Amino acid sequence: MKNTVRLGALWLLAALLVAGSGASSLGYAVLLTERLASVSANDTGFWQLLNGLSMVTMPLLAAGLLTALIALATHAALWDRERATPPEP
Amino acid sequence: MTDVDPRFDPVFQRGYDPDRHGTTDRIEPVAERAAPVEVPAFARTAERAAGPTPEPRQPDDGLDREGARNPWRLALLLASLGLLFAAGLFMWWMLGGGLNGQASQSDVLVNVLQNLSYQAPPALLIAGFSGLAMWLGLGALGQRR
Numbered sequence: 548m549k550n551t552v553r554l555g556a557l558w559l560l561a562a563l564l565v566a567g568s569g570a571s572s573l574g575y576a577v578l579l580t581e582r583l584a585s586v587s588a589n590d591t592g593f594w595q596l597l598n599g600l601s602m603v604t605m606p607l608l609a610a611g612l613l614t615a616l617i618a619l620a621t622h623a624a625l626w627d628r629e630r631a632t633p634p635e636p
Numbered sequence: 637m638t639d640v641d642p643r644f645d646p647v648f649q650r651g652y653d654p655d656r657h658g659t660t661d662r663i664e665p666v667a668e669r670a671a672p673v674e675v676p677a678f679a680r681t682a683e684r685a686a687g688p689t690p691e692p693r694q695p696d697d698g699l700d701r702e703g704a705r706n707p708w709r710l711a712l713l714l715a716s717l718g719l720l721f722a723a724g725l726f727m728w729w730m731l732g733g734g735l736n737g738q739a740s741q742s743d744v745l746v747n748v749l750q751n752l753s754y755q756a757p758p759a760l761l762i763a764g765f766s767g768l769a770m771w772l773g774l775g776a777l778g779q780r781r
Contacts, residue, residue, distance in 0.1 A: 572755065576747035605755040612763030616715060620770040623708035627778055 550625060557618040564611030568604050575600040709774055716767030723760035726753060 578597050586593050642648055646657065730753050 568759075572748055572751050573744075575751050576744050579747045580744045601751065601755075604751065605759050608756060609759035609762045612719060612759060613766055616712060616763060616767040616770060619708055619712040619715060619767075620774055623706050623712055623774050624777070626706050626708050627774075 554618060554621060557614060557621065561611050561614035561618060564607050564614060566611075568607035568611060571600045571607060572604045575604065706774075706778070709771060709778075712767055712774070713771045716764050716771060719760045719764035719767065723757045723764060726757045726760065729753065730757075 575597060578593070578600065582593060646652055
């Protein structure tokens with residue numbers, strides 16, 4: 548597999564993770580806004596979903612940002628390696 | 637060193653007959669036959685006055701590598717500092733009251749911001765400090781090479 552494909556996959560993963568974090572945050576807010584007034588305390592499914600969405604937002608955001616930084620570091624390492632490699636005779 | 641092209645040796649010429657032409661010495665290289673050139677006295681004086689001649693710097697030595705700026709490493713540093721700055725801003729905003737004055741359970745945007753204001757700073761801090769660590773590690777690897 549070429550480096551370009553690997554790097555593309557890395558950037559795509561970073562974008563997906565950050566987007567997932569945003570989606571979970573939005574879902575949490577929508578659930579809270581639309582259903583909190585009408586939901587009962589015994590509706591365990593609702594509360595589990597709400598807690599789950601709240602819990603995954605931060606890890607997904609951190610993982611997405613970290614993946615993007617790793618992609619940047621990979622670019623930097625490849626740039627260094629290309630400069631260190633002597634040109635073909 | 638006698639790395640003269642053997643094509644010029646009479647032994648290998650067309651029609652060469654050892655009985656008729658006899659054995660001949662192989663051609664000596666021109667460099668070996670040339671008499672040493674006498675350096676004029678004034679040139680030696682000028683050479684001594686100029687001091688030792690510095691060796692020409694190779695284009696790919698360590699100085700060149702250090703001088704070159706890696707744009708990706710710079711981007712990594714700026715992104716990490718930006719994430720830490722954003723985390724600081726979020727925390728400063730929350731400590732200043734955040735959305736407490738206008739918190740409303742009926743507004744989706746307010747709820748998103750409320751959720752993010754609690755969730756984003758740890759993620760930004762983790763990513764920012766990790767990015768700084770990566771930047772330092774890449775710098776150390778670049779020095780080692």
